[in-house]
Amino acid sequence: xxxxxxxxxxxxxxxYLNEERGIMSWLLTKDHKRIGLMFLGATIFFFFLGxxxxxxxxxxxxxxxxxxxxxxxxxRAFTLHGVIMVFLFMIVAIPSAFxxxxxxxxxxxxxxxxxxxxxxxxxxxxxxxxxxxxxxIQGGADTGWTFYAPYSSITPTxxxxxxxxxxxxxxxxxxxxxxxIVSIHTLRAPGLKWMNLPLFVWAIYSxxxxxxxxxxxxxxxxxxxxxxxxxxxxxxxxARGGDPVMFQHLFWFYSHPAVYIMILPAMGVISETIxxxxxxxxxxxxxxxxxxxxxxxxxFFAWGHHxxxxxxxxxxxGIYSVLSMLVGVFTAIKVFNWVGTLYRGxxxxxxxxxxxxxFLFFLVFGGMTGVAVAAISLDVHWHDTYFxxxxxxxIMVGAVLMGFLAxxxxxxxxxxxxxxxxxxxxxxxxxxxxxFNATFIPQFLLGNMGMPRRYFQYPEQFQAxxxxxTAGASLIAFGFIIIAIYLIISLKYGKLVDGNPWNARxxxxxxxxxxxxxxxxxxxxxxxxxxxxxxPEAKHxxxx
Amino acid sequence: MHTQREGQPYLADHFGSLESQIDASRxxxxxxxxxxxxxxxxxxxxxxxxxxxxxxxxxxxxxxLDIAYGTINTLILITSSLTVAMAVHFAKVGxxxxxxxxxVLSLLAGFAFLGIKSVEYAHKFHEGALPGKYYALxxxxxxxxxxxxxxxxxxxxxxxxxxxxxxxVLVWIGWRAARNTISPEYYVPVELGGMYWHLVDxxxxxxxxxxxxx
Numbered sequence: 001x002x003x004x005x006x007x008x009x010x011x012x013x014x015x016y017l018n019e020e021r022g023i024m025s026w027l028l029t030k031d032h033k034r035i036g037l038m039f040l041g042a043t044i045f046f047f048f049l050g051x052x053x054x055x056x057x058x059x060x061x062x063x064x065x066x067x068x069x070x071x072x073x074x075x076r077a078f079t080l081h082g083v084i085m086v087f088l089f090m091i092v093a094i095p096s097a098f099x100x101x102x103x104x105x106x107x108x109x110x111x112x113x114x115x116x117x118x119x120x121x122x123x124x125x126x127x128x129x130x131x132x133x134x135x136x137i138q139g140g141a142d143t144g145w146t147f148y149a150p151y152s153s154i155t156p157t158x159x160x161x162x163x164x165x166x167x168x169x170x171x172x173x174x175x176x177x178x179x180x181i182v183s184i185h186t187l188r189a190p191g192l193k194w195m196n197l198p199l200f201v202w203a204i205y206s207x208x209x210x211x212x213x214x215x216x217x218x219x220x221x222x223x224x225x226x227x228x229x230x231x232x233x234x235x236x237x238x239a240r241g242g243d244p245v246m247f248q249h250l251f252w253f254y255s256h257p258a259v260y261i262m263i264l265p266a267m268g269v270i271s272e273t274i275x276x277x278x279x280x281x282x283x284x285x286x287x288x289x290x291x292x293x294x295x296x297x298x299x300f301f302a303w304g305h306h307x308x309x310x311x312x313x314x315x316x317x318g319i320y321s322v323l324s325m326l327v328g329v330f331t332a333i334k335v336f337n338w339v340g341t342l343y344r345g346x347x348x349x350x351x352x353x354x355x356x357x358x359f360l361f362f363l364v365f366g367g368m369t370g371v372a373v374a375a376i377s378l379d380v381h382w383h384d385t386y387f388x389x390x391x392x393x394x395i396m397v398g399a400v401l402m403g404f405l406a407x408x409x410x411x412x413x414x415x416x417x418x419x420x421x422x423x424x425x426x427x428x429x430x431x432x433x434x435x436f437n438a439t440f441i442p443q444f445l446l447g448n449m450g451m452p453r454r455y456f457q458y459p460e461q462f463q464a465x466x467x468x469x470t471a472g473a474s475l476i477a478f479g480f481i482i483i484a485i486y487l488i489i490s491l492k493y494g495k496l497v498d499g500n501p502w503n504a505r506x507x508x509x510x511x512x513x514x515x516x517x518x519x520x521x522x523x524x525x526x527x528x529x530x531x532x533x534x535x536p537e538a539k540h541x542x543x544x
Numbered sequence: 545m546h547t548q549r550e551g552q553p554y555l556a557d558h559f560g561s562l563e564s565q566i567d568a569s570r571x572x573x574x575x576x577x578x579x580x581x582x583x584x585x586x587x588x589x590x591x592x593x594x595x596x597x598x599x600x601x602x603x604x605x606x607x608x609l610d611i612a613y614g615t616i617n618t619l620i621l622i623t624s625s626l627t628v629a630m631a632v633h634f635a636k637v638g639x640x641x642x643x644x645x646x647x648v649l650s651l652l653a654g655f656a657f658l659g660i661k662s663v664e665y666a667h668k669f670h671e672g673a674l675p676g677k678y679y680a681l682x683x684x685x686x687x688x689x690x691x692x693x694x695x696x697x698x699x700x701x702x703x704x705x706x707x708x709x710x711x712x713v714l715v716w717i718g719w720r721a722a723r724n725t726i727s728p729e730y731y732v733p734v735e736l737g738g739m740y741w742h743l744v745d746x747x748x749x750x751x752x753x754x755x756x757x758x
Binding site: 109110111113114115174178179181182183185186187190212213214215216217219220221223224227231232233234235237240241242243246249250518 | 568572
């Protein structure tokens with residue numbers, strides 16, 4: 001029997017989008033696909049908001065002196081940009097949106113293990129995000145997204161609602177991660193072994209481990225800062241015997257692994273899309289799967305590289321330095337295997353493939369500079385400069401965003417049964433990738449020349465590079481406007497696709513697009529591997 | 545609730561068997577308990593760090609706490625863990641009325657714990673042991689003593705919040721037992737609620753010696 005659904009009549013009749021109608025059927029849904037879509041909508045809203053702040057920052061930095069805002073507004077803008085992008089967009093975007101939509105389908109389940117908890121997780125996110133938003137409207141915070149003590153405990157700005165919002169959003173992250181881990185352990189279809197799971201599932205599994213283990217620490221730390229701000233207990237206040245460096249340790253114990261919460265799911269997306277575009281089995285499946293867990297593990301013991309200039313002993317710093325570089329080894333294993341997958345593949349130049357190329361470039365470039373800043377002596381020079389800003393934007397924006405966009409385009413037909421216009425997709429991808437390079441490569445140069453991060457003004461000789469960076473940012477914005485327009489139009493008028501428009505072998509394509517409410521029309525019979533491209537037309541004949 | 549299959553009132557629609565559904569619940573609960581331990585992590589870290597930095601102050605402040613309050617509360621919590629364990633046992637053998645009785649006893653213990661804690665808090669407020677800028681305790685003046693009380697109030701405060709959450713969970717499982725929506729075939733809510741209560745107890749078992757004894 002043909003496992004890959006080919007015809008589309010089943011789709012238009014009844015699927016998860018139209019089986020129940022009305023706003024309440026969405027707000028009270030326990031269907032992981034609908035919850036995934038709601039997460040997707042919410043995170044895209046916050047991405048837009050964070051992007052607006054980014055553009056305001058770049059506009060302000062167009063000239064050496066004050067341009068469009070005063071210094072305090074600038075401090076608030078970069079704080080809110082960071083808070084929104086990290087806590088409300090990136091950490092949530094791929095796991096909670098795409099993970100929710102895809103994980104149960106990929107493991108052949110009808111839903112996640114705890115559907116009510118899943119819905120609760122969405123509302124926890126909404127409440128936390130709205131609270132943070134309210135704090136921003138009330139005046140925001142000026143501490144940077146890192147909330148370093150002791151300044152965060154004495155700033156006159158409204159840190160408490162924002163901290164409380166982050167604290168609450170954290171529980172959403174924990175609930176979703178826990179749900180995925182339990183689902184992957186207990187809900188796999190009969191006969192679906194761990195080593196046959198799609199690599200996206202492995203990536204989300206590793207991510208979930210970090211979410212579950214690291215987030216509680218951040219949660220309580222946010223409580224400590226709130227208590228400090230409200231009552232002045234002195235836990236981080238040197239004047240009362242407290243130690244502000246302890247804040248940094250606890251903060252990065254979460255926030256460094258949090259980088260992997262962002263990047264690992266994007267890596268999972270790349271593994272899936274790269275196999276489908278190259279039409280080859282993923283090269284080194286086991287290496288990619290285990291290196292995800294390796295990153296999750298080592299990621300927990302690398303946080304000290306944020307504190308090289310905060311008074312660590314040389315030995316401690318050296319250990320953290322080596323452990324941080326180890327992350328580069330695991331990442332390189334993945335990169336080589338992805339490139340190996342592409343080698344001699346039948347590559348089609350689609351929009352997801354453009355983002356795969358962008359991803360590989362940004363990941364390698366960002367990763368190499370990451371290894372460079374992990375070297376203690378170099379970091380002392382680059383610490384708190386634009387070099388570091390450019391490095392982590394290459395990973396967190398460059399690579400993560402490429403993964404997010406690849407996922408959005410690759411699974412758009414899965415979610416809505418329609419396709420986006422490929423030509424416009426490629427145009428915007430090129431704009432974004434070029435714009436991104438124009439934004440951040442000058443920032444590497446600025447940082448190396450000594451431009452400190454988070455500064456409102458700068459000496460005149462830096463202006464040319466800042467102008468280049470701002471110009472790049474507007475290209476990115478332009479690219480996103482195009483994407484927003486064509487995706488919204490495609491939702492209603494996009495070309496209808498059949499069940500498997502990419503002719504992919506991933507398990508999620510074994511059901512119709514969009515899938516029915518319980519994911520599969522019949523109990524699925526899983527093939528050995530989700531990347532079985534060896535016998536392209538024989539076993540999985542794709543009858544139109 | 546999910547649509548229920550014929551003759552399987554407890555089985556949710558997306559699970560193949562009740563066994564794997566119970567497995568999933570247990571695994572979820574164990575992981576959740578792990579996150580709870582990590583939630584207390586920063587407080588234990590802060591304790592370790594400041595105890596190392598200010599050993600004399602921590603010793604003096606620890607001795608200043610009233611050991612009777614702490615010890616009685618420890619005994620109360622351990623007893624409540626016993627009654628909760630009994631509740632799980634009775635749920636397993638289908639004696640739901642006794643489950644309710646055991647839950648009521650555990651709740652009483654919870655109230656007693658919180659009552660003693662609030663008396664102790666009131667006493668500490670009164671003598672000026674509030675940390676930071678409020679600190680005015682004459683008896684312990686070593687530098688760093690205020691940090692001991694900061695950790696004391698935060699750790700016991702967060703713990704008390706967990707006692708309250710745990711009591712709410714106990715009310716819920718007591719309610720289910722009273723309405724007979726659990727049975728020897730499916731008593732996993734009692735088991736998991738009980739696990740949460742044991743965790744609350746266990747965290748106190750660590751806080752008690754750190755704060756009162758050493």
